[in-house]
Amino acid sequence: MSAEIIYGSELAKTIRQEMKEEVKTLRQNGIVPKLVVVLIGDDPASKSYVAGKQKAADFIGIESELIALPSQTTQAELLALIDQLNHNEEVNGILVQLPLPDQINEQSVIEAIHPDKDVDGFHPINIGKMLTQQKTFLPCTPYGILTMLKSKNIELKGKHAVIIGRSHIVGKPVGQLLLNEDATVTYCHSKTKDIETFISMADILIVAVGRAHFVKGDHIKPGAVVIDVGVNRIADGSLTGDVLFDEVKEKAAYLTPVPKGVGPMTITMLMKNTIQAAREAAK
Ligand code: NAP
DSSP states (O other): OOOEEOOHHHHHHHHHHHHHHHHHHHHHTTOOOEEEEEEESOOHHHHHHHHHHHHHHHHHTOEEEEEEEOTTOOHHHHHHHHHHHHHOTTOOEEEEOSSOOTTSOHHHHHHHSOGGGOTTOOSHHHHHHHHTTOSOOOOHHHHHHHHHHHHTTOOOTTOEEEEEOOOTTTHHHHHHHHHHTTOEEEEEOTTOSSHHHHHHHOSEEEEOOOOTTOBOGGGSOTTOEEEEOOOEEOTTSOEEOSBOHHHHTTTOSEEOOSSSSHHHHHHHHHHHHHHHHHHHHHO
């Protein structure tokens, strides 16, 4: 068996094209979605993520503004900026690129963004809405993963989904979204004993650990759906996932690659949330 590869890059292209049409119509009706991205410091990875977000916004027709601040920016300065953006009616989405420098408390920043402009879906109010299955901004990476699974009509109901990783931005929310889809969910993390047993039980395996080739082929249940969220730079300078692709592809039914897998979908769902924010604001 050789897995069908789910290219997030291809799906992202299709969805971005659809959104481009949608934004064209919105603009004709006087609605111009606008995203403000705040970047603090000059971390090369953060700069590259931000550039990817701006490129996607430009393509779709979402107005995007980058506010780049020096790495010495204080928490008070950042909170004052967020307050200003919260009150600016032209701004629909506010994204503060993480991680932040040590002098700034990440959670305070997340909580300062108005929930109606929290297009990352990290605000506790929006997380609470996700848990209680109310309409909200879903966190972009989990939302992207769910969209990839649905694009292949993969049955989730009653399936055993095993999530490796329990971060607030990926592991925990993706498990919750799968639970909302009637999957039975198991979370694994660094303290989980005998993790390979759990991996081998997974109908749907989501790996978000951040360790190159953490999951090998012999762990996988034949026919499993494997979503590789990890992005790891290895010795030769290339990017690779948390899954040993060549081995796992021989056992899985579906597998996502790295790159061209989950990453492009994360950015796409950010755009989707920004359009949703603009629509809600116009009501
Ligand atoms: P994170 O906050 O570092 O969380 C990693 C998780 O993995 C933690 O829950 C940790 O467990 C668990 N873990 C670490 N070592 C483990 C081990 N030996 N066995 C089992 N579990 C272990 O990372 P994250 O932000 O969720 O990101 C995970 C990966 O996804 C990274 O490579 C990141 O770059 C990538 N990522 C990609 C996208 C995308 O759009 N493609 C988006 C976000 C993240 P504990 O909780 O016990 O410490």
